[in-house]
Amino acid sequence: MTTRIDTKFASLKAEGRPALVTYFMGGDPDYATSLAIMKALPGAGSDVIELGMAFSDPMADGPAIQLAGQRALKAGQSLVRTLDLARDFRKEDDTTPIVLMGYYNPIYIYGVERFLVDAKAAGVDGLIVVDLPPEMDDELCIPAMAAGLNFIRLATPTTDAKRLPAVLHNTSGFVYYVSMNGITGSAIADTTKIEAAVRRIKQHTDLPICVGFGVKTAEHARVIGQYADGVVVGTAIVNQIALSLDAENRATADTVQSVATMVRGLATGVRAARLAAAE
Amino acid sequence: MKTTGMQQPGVYDVDQPTQPNSYRTGPDEQGMFGIYGGRFVAETLMPLILELEAEWEKAKSDPAFKAELENLNTHYTGRPSPLYFAERLTEHLGGAKVYFKRDELNHTGSHKINNCLGQILLAKRMGKTRIIAETGAGQHGVASATVAARFGFPCEVYMGATDVERQAPNVFRMKLLGAKVNPVTAGHGTLKDAMNEALRDWVTNVDDTYYLIGTAAGPHPYPEMVREFQSVIGRETREQMLATEGRLPDMLVAAVGGGSNAIGLFHPFLDDPTVRMVGVEAGGKGLDGEEHCASLTSGSPGVLHGNRTYLLQDGDGQIKEGHSISAGLDYPGIGPEHSWLKDSGRVEYVPILDTEALEAFQLLTRIEGIIPALEPSHALAEVIKRAPKMGKDQIIVMNLCGRGDKDIFTVGKILGVEL
Numbered sequence: 001m002t003t004r005i006d007t008k009f010a011s012l013k014a015e016g017r018p019a020l021v022t023y024f025m026g027g028d029p030d031y032a033t034s035l036a037i038m039k040a041l042p043g044a045g046s047d048v049i050e051l052g053m054a055f056s057d058p059m060a061d062g063p064a065i066q067l068a069g070q071r072a073l074k075a076g077q078s079l080v081r082t083l084d085l086a087r088d089f090r091k092e093d094d095t096t097p098i099v100l101m102g103y104y105n106p107i108y109i110y111g112v113e114r115f116l117v118d119a120k121a122a123g124v125d126g127l128i129v130v131d132l133p134p135e136m137d138d139e140l141c142i143p144a145m146a147a148g149l150n151f152i153r154l155a156t157p158t159t160d161a162k163r164l165p166a167v168l169h170n171t172s173g174f175v176y177y178v179s180m181n182g183i184t185g186s187a188i189a190d191t192t193k194i195e196a197a198v199r200r201i202k203q204h205t206d207l208p209i210c211v212g213f214g215v216k217t218a219e220h221a222r223v224i225g226q227y228a229d230g231v232v233v234g235t236a237i238v239n240q241i242a243l244s245l246d247a248e249n250r251a252t253a254d255t256v257q258s259v260a261t262m263v264r265g266l267a268t269g270v271r272a273a274r275l276a277a278a279e
Numbered sequence: 280m281k282t283t284g285m286q287q288p289g290v291y292d293v294d295q296p297t298q299p300n301s302y303r304t305g306p307d308e309q310g311m312f313g314i315y316g317g318r319f320v321a322e323t324l325m326p327l328i329l330e331l332e333a334e335w336e337k338a339k340s341d342p343a344f345k346a347e348l349e350n351l352n353t354h355y356t357g358r359p360s361p362l363y364f365a366e367r368l369t370e371h372l373g374g375a376k377v378y379f380k381r382d383e384l385n386h387t388g389s390h391k392i393n394n395c396l397g398q399i400l401l402a403k404r405m406g407k408t409r410i411i412a413e414t415g416a417g418q419h420g421v422a423s424a425t426v427a428a429r430f431g432f433p434c435e436v437y438m439g440a441t442d443v444e445r446q447a448p449n450v451f452r453m454k455l456l457g458a459k460v461n462p463v464t465a466g467h468g469t470l471k472d473a474m475n476e477a478l479r480d481w482v483t484n485v486d487d488t489y490y491l492i493g494t495a496a497g498p499h500p501y502p503e504m505v506r507e508f509q510s511v512i513g514r515e516t517r518e519q520m521l522a523t524e525g526r527l528p529d530m531l532v533a534a535v536g537g538g539s540n541a542i543g544l545f546h547p548f549l550d551d552p553t554v555r556m557v558g559v560e561a562g563g564k565g566l567d568g569e570e571h572c573a574s575l576t577s578g579s580p581g582v583l584h585g586n587r588t589y590l591l592q593d594g595d596g597q598i599k600e601g602h603s604i605s606a607g608l609d610y611p612g613i614g615p616e617h618s619w620l621k622d623s624g625r626v627e628y629v630p631i632l633d634t635e636a637l638e639a640f641q642l643l644t645r646i647e648g649i650i651p652a653l654e655p656s657h658a659l660a661e662v663i664k665r666a667p668k669m670g671k672d673q674i675i676v677m678n679l680c681g682r683g684d685k686d687i688f689t690v691g692k693i694l695g696v697e698l
């Protein structure tokens with residue numbers, strides 16, 4: 001099975017640059033704005049889209065993404081509506097990979113089998129489910145692989161050499177290396193440690209490795225992109241959306257544009273990464 | 280009697296009987312009680328809970344660990360707690376004899392200390408240097424701060440902002456004990472939000488921090504571990520009842536928030552078919568609305584805080600906030616073993632309203648001279664309903680798991696008394 005994720009990373013490899021992976025919360029601040037943001041991302045330089053599935057209790061997320069989820073839920077977002085976002089996006093874009101990211105309970109309540117069928121049909125390519133470690137693979141990971149979706153696992157600084165094979169086993173699409181022990185939105189960790197970790201993981205897998213948590217600027221993207229196959233930016237984008245809203249948390253004329261501008265800036269980072277390394 | 284879903288009976292607990300159809304063999308190696316329980320945590324935490332499980336496995340069969348814990352239980356907590364025959368209440372209700380297991384007399388005023396002592400010894404064994412905890416009523420926060428002081432650990436307690444307000448005396452106690460109390464404003468500012476925030480702290484401070492969970496919930500091995508530390512309640516009750524009455528009780532009643540005092544009382548009796556068990560949930564303002572915390576009676580299975588269990592949630596899998604007059608029961612989930620016991624039919628779970636708990640609180644205060652916490656006041660309200668319908672030769676044991684000092688401000692406010 002080859003997904004859009006596999007195809008995208010293969011072509012970026014040929015191009016010789018890392019991927020820019022962008023996260024935003026589906027339905028934040030409302031469905032229409034969120035869809036407009038999503039549609040603007042590829043043109044602004046995003047290679048892979050991480051579409052956040054809102055959850056009431058996001059235990060691994062910092063305040064920015066917590067608030068984004070609350071805004072989305074308040075505006076009526078649900079897992080059904082998040083799949084709608086993917087479907088609507090696919091009407092115009094059949095190549096940019098979409099990865100759903102979130103927590104297990106909404107999927108469990110939706111029903112795993114039905115969810116996998118609907119997600120695939122909506123044009124989703126992969127899943128990142130924060131609270132499903134390898135020990136819980138029977139829940140969703142294995143059925144997802146059977147349904148033709150990538151199950152992208154998180155490796156963290158606490159994933160030691162003994163555990164790494166278990167984490168890599170059944171992982172597909174790419175490996176998401178969490179740059180620090182902590183929640184989303186924290187400050188970036190020591191990049192030399194990140195580099196060492198990425199190189200260590202590379203010895204055990206041929207899958208692309210994307211680094212996320214704490215990546216906020218084009219400069220971060222450039223530095224990490226020198227050794228990683230992709231960088232993930234989430235909180236910075238979510239914060240930009242929040243900043244653009246009015247006092248009642250409604251979208252303004254500036255919302256979509258300001259996100260696109262930020263992503264264009266980040267895109268210069270990934271495009272400069274290997275140039276700098278080659279010099 | 281029938282049990283389902285349990286694999287490999289007896290692998291975990293050497294002390295436990297291996298009789299067929301036992302209700303006491305869970306969890307299995309994956310930490311499951313049937314379909315409930317498990318380890319639904321972020322990868323960052325996975326190595327930590329595996330390390331904890333390994334240490335717990337060692338400690339469980341280490342006589343030195345057991346001896347140290349027993350010594351602390353006796354001389355620090357004041358165990359065994361008395362099994363008290365509530366004569367006047369029994370007379371008043373006119374039916375079954377009512378006994379109270381008086382864990383409210385424990386040092387710090389509730390059953391929470393039983394678990395905290397066990398876990399702090401584990402933290403020490405593991406070489407951890409910092410303790411974090413979540414708390415609702417503040418009883419677990421106080422117990423955590425207490426054992427942290429006793430063993431010289433810095434301690435931070437996460438507590439919902441609503442609870443900080445309604446359990447003010449406990450907040451001050453924690454501060455006196457040297458703990459830092461971090462109010463959590465997310466959601467309704469109750470136990471669920473405090474637990475989210477404690478998990479965020481843990482994921483950030485993995486190297487030095489021990490997360491002291493206060494109830495029989497969370498990822499494996501917490502539900503089993505907390506149950507084992509709280510089972511001292513049921514083991515003592517069994518001995519004391521046999522000594523006093525020469526037989527086992529007919530019914531056990533306990534309040535369920537996360538379920539630790541209840542599982543502690545119930546577990547040693549699960550394989551005694553003549554002993555009926557009733558877990559009492561917070562019915563809040565009634566089950567027809569949203570303002571209650573009766574996850575077993577009106578929730579459905581879902582995944583939150585590291586385990587699969589009954590939850591209050593909407594059709595999209597979003598967790599509801601719930602409500603209870605009692606901060607300790609104000610939680611939209613429940614320990615996974617209770618979910619399994621409910622499905623298996625072994626334990627009955629019923630809701631009690633805020634107003635019923637408040638009446639029971641006042642009745643006990645006046646008739647027995649005991650001010651109960653609002654949590655066990657729920658259990659008491661159920662006893663008040665059941666005892667009159669039972670014969671005078673029958674026996675109920677209720678877990679009086681906390682004292683009401685912390686609740687006088689809440690109760691005063693409702694009764695219109697300015698304190």
Ligand SMILES: Cc1ncc(COP(=O)(O)O)c(C=O)c1O
Nearest residue numbers: 418536537538539540607654681
């Ligand atoms: C006195 C008392 N009883 C009961 C509870 C509920 O917890 P659990 O169900 O784990 O016993 C609490 C929790 O704070 C409590 O303080």
